[in-house]
Amino acid sequence: MDQHTDKETSTDTHRSLCWWQRAVIYQIAPLSFQDSNGDGKGDLNGILHRIDYLTWLGVDAVWLCPIYPSPMLDFGYDIADFCAVGPQFGSLADFDRLLEALHRLGIRLLLDFVPNHTSDQHPWFKDSRSSRQSPKRDWYLWVDPAPDGGPPNNWLSRFGGSAWEWDAASEQYYYHAFLPHQPDLNWRNPQLRAAMADVLRFWLRRGVDGFRVDASAVLAEDELLRDDPPNPSYNNSVPPPERFSRVFSDNRPESLAYIADMRAVVDEFPDRVLAGEVQGAIDRIGRFYGTDRPAFHLPLNYVLLDTPWSAINLQAKIDAYLNAIPHGAWPDWIIGGHDKKRIADRIPAGQERIAAMLAFTLPGTAFFFAGDELGMRGVKIPSDQIHDEFEKRVPGYGLNRDPERAPMRWDSGPKAGFTTGEPWLPLGADVAEHNVTRLQNNQTSILWLYRRLLELRHKHPALTAGEYRPLRSINQILRFERVHGESALLIALNMSSEPRRLETARPNQILLSTELDREGCFDASIMLRPNEGVILGSSP
Ligand code: GLC
Numbered sequence: 001m002d003q004h005t006d007k008e009t010s011t012d013t014h015r016s017l018c019w020w021q022r023a024v025i026y027q028i029a030p031l032s033f034q035d036s037n038g039d040g041k042g043d044l045n046g047i048l049h050r051i052d053y054l055t056w057l058g059v060d061a062v063w064l065c066p067i068y069p070s071p072m073l074d075f076g077y078d079i080a081d082f083c084a085v086g087p088q089f090g091s092l093a094d095f096d097r098l099l100e101a102l103h104r105l106g107i108r109l110l111l112d113f114v115p116n117h118t119s120d121q122h123p124w125f126k127d128s129r130s131s132r133q134s135p136k137r138d139w140y141l142w143v144d145p146a147p148d149g150g151p152p153n154n155w156l157s158r159f160g161g162s163a164w165e166w167d168a169a170s171e172q173y174y175y176h177a178f179l180p181h182q183p184d185l186n187w188r189n190p191q192l193r194a195a196m197a198d199v200l201r202f203w204l205r206r207g208v209d210g211f212r213v214d215a216s217a218v219l220a221e222d223e224l225l226r227d228d229p230p231n232p233s234y235n236n237s238v239p240p241p242e243r244f245s246r247v248f249s250d251n252r253p254e255s256l257a258y259i260a261d262m263r264a265v266v267d268e269f270p271d272r273v274l275a276g277e278v279q280g281a282i283d284r285i286g287r288f289y290g291t292d293r294p295a296f297h298l299p300l301n302y303v304l305l306d307t308p309w310s311a312i313n314l315q316a317k318i319d320a321y322l323n324a325i326p327h328g329a330w331p332d333w334i335i336g337g338h339d340k341k342r343i344a345d346r347i348p349a350g351q352e353r354i355a356a357m358l359a360f361t362l363p364g365t366a367f368f369f370a371g372d373e374l375g376m377r378g379v380k381i382p383s384d385q386i387h388d389e390f391e392k393r394v395p396g397y398g399l400n401r402d403p404e405r406a407p408m409r410w411d412s413g414p415k416a417g418f419t420t421g422e423p424w425l426p427l428g429a430d431v432a433e434h435n436v437t438r439l440q441n442n443q444t445s446i447l448w449l450y451r452r453l454l455e456l457r458h459k460h461p462a463l464t465a466g467e468y469r470p471l472r473s474i475n476q477i478l479r480f481e482r483v484h485g486e487s488a489l490l491i492a493l494n495m496s497s498e499p500r501r502l503e504t505a506r507p508n509q510i511l512l513s514t515e516l517d518r519e520g521c522f523d524a525s526i527m528l529r530p531n532e533g534v535i536l537g538s539s540p
Contacts (some may be wrong), residue, residue, distance in 0.1 A: 017464060017465055018271065018273070019060065019061075019108060019209075019271065020061070020108070020209075020210065020273040020297065020298070020365060021330050021364075021365060021464065022060065022365075022457070022464045022465075023060035023061050023108070023365050023366075024058075024059055024060055024061075024360060024365070024366045024367075024368070024454055024457065025059070025060065025061045025062070025063055025110065025275075025365065025366070025367045025368075026054065026057070026059035026061070026062045026063070026367075026368060026369075026370060027062070027063045027065070027336070027337060027338070027367060027368065027369045027370065028047060028062050028063070028064050028065070028370050029042075029065040029075070029338050029369075029370065029405060030042050030043060030044060030046070030047060030064055030065060030067055030089055031065070031075065031076065031088075031089075031405070031424065032370070032405055032406065032407045032408060032418075032424075032425070033046055033047055033050065033370055033407075033408050034046030034047060034049055034050050034408065034410070034418060035418055035419035035420070035421065035423075036048075036049055038419060038420045038421040039088070039419075039421055040419050040421040040422045040423050040424045041088055041419075041424045042407070042408075042418070042419075043088065043089045043090050043094075044067065044085065044089050044090035044094040044095055044098050045090055045094055045098075047062075047064075047098055048094075048097060048098045048101055050410075051098075051101055051102065051105065053436065054102075054105070054107055055105050055107070056440075056451070057373065057447075057450060057451055057454065058451055058454035058455055058458065059107065059454065060106075060107065060108065060454075061107060061108035061109065061110060061209065062102065062107060062108075062109055062110070063109075063110040063111075063112070063212050063275075063367070064109070064110070064111055064112065065077075065112050065338055066079060066112045066114060067085055067086060067089045067090075067095065067111070068080070068081060068082060068084060068085065068086050069081045069084050069085070069086040069087070070086055070119055071119055071121055071181065072086075072088070073119075073179060073181050073182075073389055074178065074179055074181075074182060074389060075338065075388075075401075075405065077112075077114055077178075077182070077214060078117075078118075078119035078120075078121075078179065078181055078182050079114055079118055079119055079122065080118070080119045080121040080122050080123075081122065081123075082114075082118075082196075082199040082202075083199060083202045083203075095206075096206065099206065099207055099208065100207075103207070108209035108210070109207075109208050109209055110208065110209060110210045110211055110212055110273065110275065111203055111208050111210075111211055111212075112211070112212050112214055113199070113200065113203075113211040113212070113213050113214065113262075114214040114215070115185065115187070115196055115213060115214070115215075115216065115219060115258075115262070116177060116178075116184060116185065116214065116215045116216070116218055116219055117176065117177065117178060117182040117183055117184045117185060117215075118182070118183065118185060119181060119182065120180070120181045120182070120183055121181075124136050124139055124140075124195075125140060125183050128140045128142075128183075129167060129169075129170065129174075131170060132170050132172070138186055138189045138192075139185060139186055139189055139191070139192045139195075140174055140175075140183050140184065140185060140186055141174060141175035141183075141184055141186050141221070142167075142170070142172045142173070142174050143164070143172060143173050143174075143175070143225065144172055144173075145166075145171075145172070145173060151163075151164035151166075151173055152164060152173055152225055153225050153226070153227050153228075154227045154228060154244060155175070155221070155225075155227075155228060155244075155246075155248070155249045156228075156240075156241045156243060156244060156249075157176055157177060157178060157179070157180070157241060158177060158178055158241050158390075159178050159179050159241065159389060159390050159393050159394065160240065160241055160393035160394045161393070163175055163176055163177060163249065164176075165180040165183075175221065177215070177218050177249070177250075178215075179389055179393075184218075184221075187219050187220055187254070187255075187258045188220070188223070188254075193258065193261060196262075197261065197262070197265045200262060200265045200266065201265060201268070204265075204266065204268070204269045204272060205269075208272075209271070209272055209273065210266065210272045210273035210274055210275065210297075211266070211273075211274055211275070212275045212276070212277065212300070213259070213262065213274065213275070213276040213277065213296070214277055215277055216255065216259055216276045216277055216278060216288075216296075217250060217251050217255055217277075217278050217279040217280065217288075218249075218250050218251070218255070218279075219252075219254075219255040219258050219259070220252040220254035220255045220258065221248065221249050221250075221252060222248035222249065222252060224248075225248075226248045227244075227248070228244035228245055228246055228247055228248050228249055229244060229245050229247055230243070230244055230245070231243060231244055231245045232245070237397075239394050239397040239399065240394065241394060250279070251279065251280060251284075256287065256288070256290070256291065256295055257293075259276065259288070259290075259295040259296060260290055260292075260293040260294065260295045262274060263290070263293070263294050263295055263296070263297075264293070267294075273297045273298065274295075274296050274297050274298070275296060275297065275298040275299075275300055275332070276288060276295075276296040276298070276299050276300060277300055278296070278299045278300065282303065282317070282320050282321050282324045283320075283324050285299050285301060285321070285324060285325060286324050286325045286326050286329070289325065289326055289329045297330065298330065298332045298365055299332075300332060300334055300367070301321060301331065301332050301333060301334060302334055302337075302340070303317045303318065303321050303333075304333055304334065304335055304343075304355065304358065304359060305334060305335065305336075305337075305340050305341075305343065305346065309346070309347040309348060309351060309495065310476070310495060311473040311476045311477060311478040311493070311495045312473055314358070314473075314478055314495075315470065315473045315478055318362065318470075319470055322363075322468070330364055330365065331362070331363055331364030331365075332364045332365040332366070332367065333358075333359045333362050333364055333365075333366050333367070334359075334366075334367040334368075335355050335356065335359045335366075335367070335368050335369075335372060336367075336368050336369030336371070336372040336404070337367075337369050337404075338369065338401065338404060338405055339401055339404075340369075340404060341378055341403070341404060342369075342371070342372070342376055342377050342378045342403070342404050343355050343372060344372075344375055344376065344377045345377050345378050345403075348497065350497055350530065350531035351495065351531055352375045352446060353446055353449050353514035353515075353531065353533065354493045354494075354495060354514060354531060354533045356368070356372070356373075356446070356449060356450055356453060356514075357449070357453060357491065357493060357512075357514055357533040357535070358478070358491075358493060358533070360453040360454070360457060360463070361453075361463055361480075361482065361489075361491045361535060362468070362480075363466070363467075363468040363482065368450075369404070370408055371404075371406075371408055371409075372450075373446065373447050373450040374409065374434040374435065374436065374439060374446065374447060375434055375446045376406075376409070376428075376434050377403075377428075377430070377434075378403025378404050378406070379402075379403050379406035379425065379426055379427070379428035380403065380426070380428070380429070381400060381402045381403060381406075381425065381426060382426070385402075385425070385426060386400060386402060387402050387405075387424070387425065388400050388401045388402045388405075402425055405425060406425045406426060406427065406428055407419070407423045407424070407425060407427055408436075409427060409428075409431045409434060409435035409436065410435060410436045410437060411435050411436065411437040411438075412431060412432045412435055412437070412438060415427065416431045416435060417435070417436075417437070443516065444515060444516040444517055445516075448516055449514055449516055452512055452516065453512070456511065456512055456535065460484075460487065460489065460511075461484050461485075461487070462482040462483060462484035462487045462488070462489045463482055463489065465484055466482035466483050466484035466487070466489070467482070467483045467484070468480060468481075468482060469481040469482075469483060471490075475496075475500050475501075476494065476495045476496035476500060477492050477493065477494055477495070477500050477502055477528065478491075478492070478493040478495055479491065479492045479493075479502075487537070488537075488538060489511070489535055489536065489537055490504060490508065490535075490536040490537075491533070491534075491535055491536075492528065492533065492534050492536065493533035494528040494529070494530065494531060494532050494533060495531075496530065496531075497530045497531055498530055499527055499528065499529055499530060500527075500528050501525060501526070501527055501528070502525070502526050502527075502528050502534075503524060503525050504524050504525070504526070504536070505524065506524060506538060507521060507522065507523050507524055507538075508521070508522060508524070508526070508536040508537065508538060509521045509522075509536065509537045509538070510522065510526075510534050510535075510536060511534075511535045511536065511537050512534065512535045513532060513533070513534050514531070514532055514533040514534070515529065515532055
């Protein structure tokens with residue numbers, strides 16, 4: 001594949017990086033990508049059907065949200081069998097075919113690994129629940145009631161209400177950090193840990209290139225079951241599940257040891273990657289790379305999604321993050337995801353292209369979510385079509401994750417090319433404007449910008465292996481350099497909706513403008529248009 005050969009012509013340092021360090025990773029929620037059988041829900045054969053799009057776009061890897069058998073109460077994060085493909089997504093044979101096809105094209109595949117909980121329909125839980133004597137009883141967290149018969153402590157589920165669910169038959173409570181239908185696994189149990197290591201091996205042997213580990217900071221809870229203290233920032237506008245600070249139910253130090261064990265399993269296989277959903281403030285992200293033993297290669301960093309959008313704020317947060325991770329740790333950047341409001345809804349209108357240029361030129365691995373490249377916004381979901389249990393259980397706080405999970409738009413046909421049936425979530429009103437076919441036909445579209453940025457990353461080692469040199473952001477222009485050997489690239493992003501003059505020390509060449517309508521040389525001063533970003537190389 002020519003994309004592959006392109007990557008191989010790069011310099012030595014660039015080549016000595018691992019594939020995942022150079023990569024831009026494309027997150028696909030299979031349910032929402034492409035339906036192949038008319039049931040209105042996306043599936044694995046649908047992804048295979050769109051594989052040419054992935055190569056056209058130039059992504060290095062895809063990460064698939066869960067594809068396992070599941071009652072689908074939590075978008076597939078309620079798993080009933082870790083080592084199978086859910087019939088709604090296809091079969092293991094479909095999976096193998098997709099993996100092989102991706103590999104043939106030089107595209108890697110990451111799966112979602114969900115270690116914190118199973119579905120209550122998982123045979124392990126059914127067994128565990130069947131009696132206090134079950135050999136799997138201790139694979140979950142079963143606890144006697146408090147003296148008054150109520151839950152053992154005040155821990156709250158993130159999805160509303162107590163985190164303890166009463167089981168009348170065996171007269172104990174079980175713990176669930178999320179839905180009652182998602183009982184937490186007990187990672188203190190060595191047999192459970194061994195079984196989960198085998199789940200990882202099952203997929204690694206099949207050839208997957210790594211995992212994104214779900215909810216990894218919540219793996220362990222306090223052994224003494226101490227009550228969580230009140231949350232000092234709690235008020236009426238804060239969702240009730242946040243009434244207490246999760247000091248004892250979350251982010252326990254033990255979790256890190258379990259993550260390091262997962263890493264050891266992944267390291268049994270060459271060239272694989274472990275990325276992890278972690279929580280908390282920037283200053284805590286560093287330890288998820290591992291303290292005494294390696295943990296995640298890539299603890300996922302949501303700074304670009306969570307920071308108010310201005311040059312000064314972003315520069316401060318980017319530099320704080322880069323300072324917070326250990327020396328030699330590889331950074332990463334995310335601009336979309338299935339739990340996060342679309343980037344286009346978070347930032348001032350017109351800045352969507354800047355977001356892409358920023359994420360793909362900062363030092364590190366970049367992630368984006370299918371649909372971001374179309375400039376997609378969250379789709380309005382009528383109240384009678386809400387799927388997300390989070391919104392149903394904690395209504396009124398804007399927590400619904402359906403808007404960003406709406407189906408991908410492929411063309412301006414009646415079902416946007418996503419399905420021939422009834423799409424499982426509405427497609428949205430602006431399909432005619434934001435769809436792949438239309439944007440592919442316009443070489444200055446945002447979709448082409450994504451493609452050109454990925455192409456440039458493959459061509460210029462400075463963008464992957466280059467040193468990062470922040471420059472002071474002035475005049476709402478965020479600026480930094482990426483320097484690699486003789487090559488120095490200057491990235492300058494106008495974060496305002498007004499023209500801004502950029503002065504540089506030397507004549508420059510525009511390698512790429514977010515507007516895709518100008519290239520070439522200019523002297524040491526250039527007018528950036530409103531919301532325009534540029535990647536500049538030195539003129540010969
Ligand atoms: C993670 C997933 C989210 C899910 C939760 C419970 O945070 O990203 O979608 O609801 O775990 O599994």
